[in-house]
Amino acid sequence: MRSLLSFLIALTLITSCKEDKKQEAPQAEKQQQTILEKVAYAHGLEHWNGVQQLQFTFNVDRGDTHFERTWNWRTKSNDVLMMAEQDTLAYNRKKIDSSSQKANGAFVNDKFWLLAPFNLVWDKANITYEHLEKSEAPISKKPMQKLTIVYGNEGGYTPGDAYDFYFEDDYLIKEWIFRKGNAAEPSMTTTWENYTTQNGLKIALDHKNDKGDFKLYFTNVKSIVVNN
Numbered sequence: 001m002r003s004l005l006s007f008l009i010a011l012t013l014i015t016s017c018k019e020d021k022k023q024e025a026p027q028a029e030k031q032q033q034t035i036l037e038k039v040a041y042a043h044g045l046e047h048w049n050g051v052q053q054l055q056f057t058f059n060v061d062r063g064d065t066h067f068e069r070t071w072n073w074r075t076k077s078n079d080v081l082m083m084a085e086q087d088t089l090a091y092n093r094k095k096i097d098s099s100s101q102k103a104n105g106a107f108v109n110d111k112f113w114l115l116a117p118f119n120l121v122w123d124k125a126n127i128t129y130e131h132l133e134k135s136e137a138p139i140s141k142k143p144m145q146k147l148t149i150v151y152g153n154e155g156g157y158t159p160g161d162a163y164d165f166y167f168e169d170d171y172l173i174k175e176w177i178f179r180k181g182n183a184a185e186p187s188m189t190t191t192w193e194n195y196t197t198q199n200g201l202k203i204a205l206d207h208k209n210d211k212g213d214f215k216l217y218f219t220n221v222k223s224i225v226v227n228n
Contacts, residue, residue, distance in 0.1 A: 036124055036129060036147075039147065039173070041171075042171035042172055042202070043173075043202045043203075044197070044200045044201040044202045045117070045118050047199060047201055047225075050199065050225040050226050051075055051199065051201070051223050051224070051225055051226075052076050052224055052225065052226050053072070053073065053074050053075065053223070053224040054073045054075060054222070054224075055070070055071065055072045055073070055221070055222045055223075056071055056110075056114055056219075057070040057071075057218065057221075058070075058110040058113070058216075059215075059217050059218065060214075060215070061215045061216075068084075068085075069085075069106065070084075070220065071083075071110060071111070077092070078092055078093040080103075080104070082106070108156075108157055113207065114221075115203075116165075116173070116176075117173060120147075127152070128150050129147060129148060129149045129150070130147075132145065132146040132148075133145055137166040137175045138186070138210075139189060139190075139210045140174070142174075144168055144174060145167050145168065146164060146166055148162060148165075149165070150162045160182055161178070161179065161180055162178075162179040162181075163178055164176060172192075172202065174192055174193070175190070175191050176189070176190065176192060177189045189209060190208055190209050190216065192204040193206045193207075194206040198221060198222070199223045203218070205217055205218045205219075205221070
């Protein structure tokens with residue numbers, strides 16, 4: 001009887017230890033992530049590999065003017081379809097030529113606004129970064145964490161540009177500053193708001209400046225995932 005009781009106690013302790021290790025593992029893994037990874041994964045990067053197609057409309061309202069273009073991106077094959085008011089173009093990003101170079105530049109810009117948190121990991125070989133635990137956000141004036149990234153001077157469509165990301169303890173971007181050519185003064189400052197979740201991807205649909213005369217936003221966002 002005592003042997004059976006001792007066995008049950010030991011089994012309980014082993015099971016308890018295993019449960020504790022399971023709970024500790026994700027926390028330890030999170031602590032080992034770089035700040036770039038923490039921000040990217042907070043926005044759902046772990047779900048990206050399952051996305052096989054992404055559609056979105058990029059909109060800009062500036063004063064009384066409106067601009068938009070729609071993209072359909074097959075992420076695995078890199079086939080892109082651009083639909084704008086006066087132009088429709090299909091091309092493959094692995095085969096950029098003179099007819100698709102301008103459109104691809106627009107795609108890189110629009111996609112970056114949509115998925116900038118993921119680019120922190122995708123582009124990490126071409127960026128340097130600095131992280132501050134506490135800094136004043138430019139629009140809300142709230143204390144937030146600040147992550148500054150600077151792109152290398154070679155390659156890409158806008159080499160040498162810098163971005164300041166502001167976020168709280170959830171690592172979701174709330175505001176950012178774009179500084180062209182790593183200039184000291186901001187080239188553009190906007191919010192990141194109205195988050196939606198698409199198959200695990202957390203996407204900020206709206207970006208507004210502090211004056212209220214500029215709004216960049218996304219509509220018709222739809223992701224299609226691989227069926228297992």
